[in-house]
Amino acid sequence: MTKDLDIVVFGATGFTGRFVVEEICRTANSLHKLKWAISGRSEQLLLEVANIISISSSNNVRQPEVIVADVSNPESLHTLAKRAKVFIDCVGPFRLYGEPVVRVCIENETDYIDISGEVEYIEQIQLTYNDPAKSNNVSIVPACGYDSIPADMGLLFTKQQLDAKSAIPSQIEMFSGFCTGSAGMCANYGTYASLVYSISNINSLRELRKHANRPIVPRVGSKLELLPSRTFDKRVNGYIIPSITTDHSILKLGQQLDIMFNTGVLPAQISSYLVFSRFRYLAMMMFSGSIFKFLAKYEWGRNLLLKYPKFFSFGFFTKDGPTLEQIKQCSFYHRFYAKGISKNRLTTEDTNLINSTEQIKPLSILPHLQPDVEIVTEVKGPDAGYATTPITVVQCAYTLLTEKSNIPKGVCTPSVAFGKTSLLQRLKDNGIEFNVIGDHFY
DSSP, rough: OOOEEEEEEETSSHHHHHHHHHHHHHHGGGTTTEEEEEEESSSHHHHHHHHHHHHHSSSOOOEEEEEOOOOOOOHHHEEEEEEEEEEOOOOHHHHHHHHHHHHHHHHOOOEEEOOOHHHHHHHHHHHHHHHHHTTTTOOEEOOOEEEEEEHHHHHHHHHHHHHHHHHHHHHHHHHHEOOOTTOOEEEEHHHHHHHHHHHHHOOOOOOHHTTTOOOOEEEEEOOOHHHTTTTETTTTTEEEEESSSSSHHHHHHHHHHHHHOOOOOEEEEEEEEEEEEEEEEEEEHHHHHHHHHHHHHHHHHHHHHHHHHHTTTTTSSEOOOHHHHHHOOOOOEEEEEEEEHHHHHHOHHHHHHOOOOSSSOOOOEEEEEEEEEEEEEEEEOOOOIIIIIHHHHHHHHHHHHHHHHSSSSSOOOHHHHTTSSSHHHHHHHHEEEEEEESOOOO
């Protein structure tokens, strides 16, 4: 099969898609003579994007080929996927438009990544297409935007730092927060629509997991106790609540897939929290969340939510999306407080059990051992949706393009896919920071 395009950006005229195109223009000089294309439903809009690239690009990046394709036209998708080595999908909501693209990529032996943050879609794709992707020697890696890459790769980074201290991971708490400037913070309607559909299908997700038959991640060491909700945590200087975001689900799924794909990355007990600098922000989020949860159950409620995003989100989501000033001023962080167990405390039997490649293990491993090693790590980056997401998805594409032999075939989460590649360093080189900030809790 002749593939004359290195990368295709599908949905290049969308709000996030345009930022992805800009990021390729900024970084394409790191690859030799990148051949790429931009694709979407409207030829006129695609030509406008191509014209902007022609005028503004200062890196002498090749002009992308313009290819019209639409999810509702399978033949156009086949034509696109036949030519591409790596397919970047920016067309959401993914539960409505993602699966046909994944299917076409597998049929045409094209590696696929996307910017999805919809857990039901991600887990359904993993269950349905893992074996076909393996059979066709294809890597399918959803969730390569902000929703998962910083947290998932941050967890991997934290485990690596524990290993460097000769410890196995036991308990890891992740705290996630945002920093804004005077312009405030805002997100695009597409993200909002995905959120509405995700909440409305929470019961479907529960049923999917019941029948998924994935391996159970064993508990290592003494039990990790959950922190009380809506309390002030001095470590992060903010009010916390348990996180039910995509990040947490991807971390849990990634640990299951570490076992399935036999990556050698050891499991840990994980808890995740959202951080709010002021209690009123927490109260607003909880109030809005309650309304969402109720209305999303019903079709009329979903229609209301989708029609009036600004009203139901206290202005956080708008159909216009954030301004450039808001994007410039916003940033995010994930902070990991990790505890491990020194390897020199383990017996030979303990070590053999932990390193066993068997998918079925005891529900609890080393329950009698209290962790004795601590470490604090942090992942930081610019605006989550429109600066970090383009960085992460483009670097994932470059990694797939240049290090295919080091990436598992099948459908897997980012840390499972890119754990043995240069992705961490690529992210560091492009503005996503991974740091060890302490060796004890405080």
